[in-house]
Amino acid sequence: MGGMPAPDAAQREAAHNLEVMKRLREVEQAIDARAPESDIEPSLDQIRAVMDLLGDPQRSYPVIHLTGTNGKTSTTRIIDSLLREMGLKTGRFTSPHLHSMRERIALSGVPISPERFIAAYDEVLPFVELVDAQSAEAGRPRMNYFQMLVAIAYAAFADAPVDVAIVEVGLGGAWDATNVADGQVAVVTPVSLDHTRMLGDTVEAIADEKSGIIKAGAVAVIGVQEPEVTEIMAARAEAVGARIALEGNDFGLLTREVAVGGQQISVRGLSGDYEDLLLPLHGAHQAHNTVLAIVAVEAFLGGGEQRLEPDIVRAGIAAVASPGRLEIVRRSPTVLVDAAHNPAGALALRAALEDSFNFARIIGVVAILKDKDATEMLEILEPVLDHVVVSRTTSPRAMRPDELGELAVDIFGEDRVTVVQDLPDALDTAAGLADEGGVGGGVLATGSVTTAAEVRMLLGATEV
Known part of the structure; x- marks a missing residue:
């Protein structure tokens, strides 16, 4: 018999949904009860231990890692849009969130479902509790809110599984919990003074901390910076054996014009030009974020040797949204x-x-x-x-x-x-x-x- 499902099926589904929402609230409250994300200590021991116990899920997919002071979330979202347009299954990790902590973890561009979020939480919790107990014995605090969400994200990406994870740091770089992953591409958006209480009082101190996401064999894609910041990034890349690409030097924005609903831009990438892209975001800063995103994708897919398909780039850029950004x-x-x-x-x-x-x-x-x-x-x-x-x-x-x-x-x-x-x-x-x-x-x-x-x-x- 076709048509309407039996009332008991509908009732069962309603009961299930209610159960999920109730459980979700409990999980969110448990995560919220942890120390705030601004409570950080310069150590990756705890998140490393949890990843180790989980079998290092963050090594089961390639990672594009982003740091910087401004523009990280928008750039992450633009990279995500481009890679999805190319048919890849993406995981995206951003912070902070606007309305719900689940927004921070997106699968194929959509915030993780309550079911998947709960499943990943249940998967990591026993190991987090084990590490928390060890920390307590050593007189150290338990894992904080942010570390917990990183563990959930990395596990959820492995479970999906994703083809690539695009990961924005929470704060800084070297000591950020996300840095237990090694980015194949490290993107650094413009660096300025912001979280000085946590990261040091000079742009150099902040840049030094952020340069910690640049790893051996990676490509470092560096946005427009103060000269001293560029120097620090270049020194780090040389020290670890990473390639570096500098905006304004190796790639850049060719033209931008204000257009209805956003702007039209042309970009010089590492391996070619991409002309007349319609970007539905406002402001020159978003044009520069888009340049970084395109180059990050070039670096990720062909080491920057291969020009991306212009029509795919055009479609990926046209589909971009960045909620809460102008x-x-x-x-x-x-x-x-x-x-x-x-x-x-x-x-x-x-x-x-x-x-x-x-x-x-x-x-x-x-x-x-x-x-x-x-x-x-x-x-x-x-x-x-x-x-x-x-x-x-x-x-x-x-x-x-x-x-x-x-x-x-x-x-x-x-x-x-x-x-x-x-x-x-x-x-x-x-x-x-x-x-x-x-x-x-x-x-x-x-x-x-x-x-x-x-x-x-x-x-x-x-x-x-």
């Missing part, structure tokens, strides 16, 4: 969200606003975490924002609106600043101000990944 989440008034959370991110955001958007007025909704350089970010954004509504996200690390408001008044003047205690009201206030002078006003919500995530959710955009 993303339009609503029209009338237009609301943009951007995850900029440091001065370099704010500069890229400002340049993109000036070059890609044509608003009569832009009203900012700004919420920043207290360990970030709020003053410098506000100074950078001041020329492009007509008015700023300062607020806070639900993050416990959020700076108080009154405090942020005082900083903003010093930069914008009192008449251009409104302080609103919670984000939903701040968004309403900003939309009202954007509409005030007639058509053509826009709202930009920025200042942290959490700001972008919460505004997306408030406006019903939760697709990743």
